[in-house]
Ligand SMILES: NC(=O)C1=CN([C@@H]2O[C@H](COP(=O)(O)OP(=O)(O)OC[C@H]3O[C@@H](n4cnc5c(N)ncnc54)[C@H](O)[C@@H]3O)[C@@H](O)[C@H]2O)C=CC1
């Protein structure tokens with residue numbers, strides 16, 4: 001985006017923000033029954049707002065309002081084109097308020113304003129718009145059947161959906177979930193991560209302004225055990241869509257087993273590889289992709305490529321270029337649009353990331369408060385840095401002697417979310433893309449695909465479905481078969 005402001009202008013906007021402080025239930029802001037909690041600015045450590053937290057009472061209220069809204073059909077049974085209209089209006093409102101949302105997101109999460117302005121907010125709008133535009137263009141199906149029957153296969157909204165959000169892309173992950181869920185006609189209850197409730201609350205308010213009926217989108221701030229668990233265990237929640245750690249994802253599977261067998265879709269962690277073969281071309285471009293893959297969003301990204309698996313033939317020239325490229329990636333005040341890295345989310349997470357800053361770094365290796373320099377280590381595959389999901393700006397370089405060894409190492413992990421392969425040889429590229437066990441494999445680039453491509457993980461990176469694209473629509477709908485007998489009663493019954 002060419003119209004970025006100056007740091008001083010962003011700070012002036014930040015000082016003027018009107019921050020939401022209560023839950024959004026049944027079409028309006030209202031205080032929750034849980035303990036109030038403080039949301040902090042990760043960059044300064046100072047309180048941003050005191051938020052009235054929710055508890056199981058609020059979960060019960062929100063679920064009953066969501067169910068009522070669903071059953072009344074003011075949203076679920078509206079023509080798809082009418083749902084589209086409301087969601088497109090919401091996109092316009094987000095666009096109108098994009099700067100406020102970008103600053104709020106940066107303040108609450110520590111993300112660089114540069115990313116909020118150029119990635120998070122535009123992609124939030126794109127996601128909501130894509131699903132809005134999809135919903136009046138998809139068709140149900142007919143199955144092959146004998147001449148005297150018609151077999152219809154319909155998609156129906158699931159009902160009441162709980163969306164459990166992480167703190168690393170608060171607004172964008174909300175859009176990944178509510179976009180397809182609302183477009184399909186569901187009622188959605190969002191539980192933002194306790195570190196980052198602000199933009200989710202504001203988005204719910206904008207959705208009401210756009211014309212979304214009461215109870216169709218509600219937001220319950222609070223922590224995992226107090227709000228997430230009652231949602232996961234609720235007998236009248238039909239589905240949970242979760243993004244976060246694999247450990248917490250397991251809880252949601254248990255909650256479902258212990259309650260109503262609600263559908264659970266999990267998007268969890270990753271320890272993603274960038275694999276560079278000996279025939280990779282244009283090492284300047286490769287270096288640029290590797291830096292972006294490892295350090296975008298401070299590495300607080302489930303698809304961050306935290307393992308560079310490189311053939312020894314190209315290692316030295318590639319590392320030289322990576323280190324040179326890294327000089328442009330400045331760390332510091334998230335509201336300074338020249339900074340590519342902002343602050344890590346909170347003190348607990350900083351301590352976890354800092355505990356991996358050991359040994360001799362090729363770059364970085366230091367942390368100052370919440371600001372961790374982009375760091376590179378050359379290590380062995382057995383080092384914890386090469387195994388654990390650190391979720392910070394730390395890249396492990398692993399050297400291999402063959403392309404086969406590179407693929408074996410890429411797969412030597414419990415995770416399987418994303419991977420990138422760099423090679424000039426088409427056959428090698430396709431073989432590698434097939435052999436790597438990951439939900440998304442990019443060739444000669446790094447990325448998560450687009451809004452049109454499914455995103456999710458193999459192994460312990462995911463469970464139950466995919467986000468984005470038409471596959472996200474599948475996630476939030478049930479399949480129904482309707483079988484209609486067409487035999488003429490005059491010809492006798494059709495039994496047997
Ligand atoms: N895949 C991803 O995008 C993310 C991965 N992570 C990973 O998880 C690690 C820990 O971060 P956390 O914030 O603790 O993630 P988390 O997985 O604990 O939190 C994600 C969401 O689950 C909720 N939650 C937590 N415990 C819960 C419980 N017992 N019952 C119900 N809901 C619960 C949280 O309130 C939050 O809304 C990070 O260091 C990173 O490795 C964290 C955030 C996003």
Ligand code: BAL
Pocket residue numbers: 166168169173243244300301302303448
């Ligand atoms: N990068 C989008 C998904 C996530 O980090 O949770």
